[in-house]
Amino acid sequence: MANGTVQPRLHPIADLNPPASSRAWLSAPHPNLPIVATCASDKTIRIYSLSNFTQVSSISGGHKRSVRSCAWKPNLKGESSLATASFDSSVGIWRRDDTAHDAKETDFTTGGQGDNAEEEEDEEWRFALVLDGHDSEVKGVSWSAGGNFLATCSRDKSVWIWEEVGDDDFETIAVLQEHTADVKCVAWHPEEEMLASGSYDNDIRLWKEDADDWTCIGVLSDHSNTVWSLAWEGLESYKHIDSFTSPDHTAWLQRRQQSGPRLASCSDDLHIKIWRRNPREKQKQNPLSIIRSGSIEEEWVIEAELPQRHDRTIYAISWSASTGMIVSAGSDGQIIVYREKWQEDTLMTNNDTDGGPSTSVDEDASKDIAGTTWHVVGEITGAHGPFEINHVAWAKRADRGKTSDQEEVIISTGDDGSVKVWSFSAISESP
Numbered sequence: 001m002a003n004g005t006v007q008p009r010l011h012p013i014a015d016l017n018p019p020a021s022s023r024a025w026l027s028a029p030h031p032n033l034p035i036v037a038t039c040a041s042d043k044t045i046r047i048y049s050l051s052n053f054t055q056v057s058s059i060s061g062g063h064k065r066s067v068r069s070c071a072w073k074p075n076l077k078g079e080s081s082l083a084t085a086s087f088d089s090s091v092g093i094w095r096r097d098d099t100a101h102d103a104k105e106t107d108f109t110t111g112g113q114g115d116n117a118e119e120e121e122d123e124e125w126r127f128a129l130v131l132d133g134h135d136s137e138v139k140g141v142s143w144s145a146g147g148n149f150l151a152t153c154s155r156d157k158s159v160w161i162w163e164e165v166g167d168d169d170f171e172t173i174a175v176l177q178e179h180t181a182d183v184k185c186v187a188w189h190p191e192e193e194m195l196a197s198g199s200y201d202n203d204i205r206l207w208k209e210d211a212d213d214w215t216c217i218g219v220l221s222d223h224s225n226t227v228w229s230l231a232w233e234g235l236e237s238y239k240h241i242d243s244f245t246s247p248d249h250t251a252w253l254q255r256r257q258q259s260g261p262r263l264a265s266c267s268d269d270l271h272i273k274i275w276r277r278n279p280r281e282k283q284k285q286n287p288l289s290i291i292r293s294g295s296i297e298e299e300w301v302i303e304a305e306l307p308q309r310h311d312r313t314i315y316a317i318s319w320s321a322s323t324g325m326i327v328s329a330g331s332d333g334q335i336i337v338y339r340e341k342w343q344e345d346t347l348m349t350n351n352d353t354d355g356g357p358s359t360s361v362d363e364d365a366s367k368d369i370a371g372t373t374w375h376v377v378g379e380i381t382g383a384h385g386p387f388e389i390n391h392v393a394w395a396k397r398a399d400r401g402k403t404s405d406q407e408e409v410i411i412s413t414g415d416d417g418s419v420k421v422w423s424f425s426a427i428s429e430s431p
Helices: 098-110 247-259
Strands: 005-015 024-029 035-040 045-049 055-059 067-072 079-086 091-097 126-131 138-143 149-154 159-166 169-176 183-188 194-199 204-210 213-220 227-232 263-267 272-277 300-305 314-319 326-330 335-343 371-380 389-396 408-414 419-429
Touching: 005 371, 024 067, 024 408, 035 067, 067 138, 079 098, 079 138, 091 098, 126 169, 149 183, 149 194, 159 194, 159 204, 169 204, 169 213, 183 227, 194 227, 263 314, 263 326, 300 371, 326 389, 335 408
Parallel strands: 024 389, 138 183, 227 314, 314 389
Antiparallel strands: 005 419, 024 035, 035 045, 045 055, 067 079, 079 091, 091 126, 138 149, 149 159, 159 169, 183 194, 194 204, 204 213, 227 263, 263 272, 272 300, 314 326, 326 335, 335 371, 389 408, 408 419
């Protein structure tokens, strides 16, 4: 099939077993181990192996209502720490000594369960402490890249920033109350202590510490409905874009490095937008900034909008740090994969709802003529049958079917309580 075209496809690998007994909200892959945590409305967090797709352990008893979100603390060795956000208005911190489970985790990476796998019980996870302060349901939780800050957001319209100051000891360092509606999500920048939050008020706010006080340094307000999910680009994911020995490509790379990681957002308005920070020397020269006048620290613009394929609310997006691809999912039951490609004449492209290339929205970027476009490269409908998909995430592949250490899978989490694992591959087909 040397002359065939390459058609990427999504393939089901497995369902994580057993499923949740009720709606599953979100699945968080561990940053180092081949496991994933899934939180559900039955007040339980389940830990699954990504090697054999079975439950390793469960965490319960810490929350009185649905567990809406969870996040692993990064950069830990010998220990795992999981933050959980609940509709009971609290945030839980759970810890486990990984050194006591080294043998079992080694078995998981090779696909076996280990001799003592059935003995794993809730007691292996210690409920270290509860963080109280929110007045209503906590919807999202996120650790900073360095692991020293924890951000939470709530239906009470606030974003809280907590600092871990010692073992089982957190301090509240900021309560941010500039959103005017339910805050749905929070996400930390991958290399800076900058936080993004998305809300029912249709806005994305960017926060940084300034003179010992956390302040809003930017408002991205182009969505026309609720912002459900945010995802930062990996530090060097743009390097996976096919490059050519073109002077325009070199200029594009230089601009990308100056701007730093981009931000992707998805909304109830059915749009996925890519935001880029303007280098400071250009900020005063750009009259088309969509940042509000009250936010003077940084200027962000829409660089692109992804092809519109969803016909109902987009609940979640995930940006692969390994390949630079984006995956989305939502209430229409679809999973869509997008890839960014280099194109010499970006101005000649049009937004195509049938999966064609995206349009460059940033006028400053378009002046460079050369640039990139986004294309749909994989999709599946009815991924969870008639049920909505609440979350989707990229994770490293760990089962026996993996072909390389860099290979990834997609994890989808749905209203049916199931968590499904999908491979993304390219199949050659004759024209």
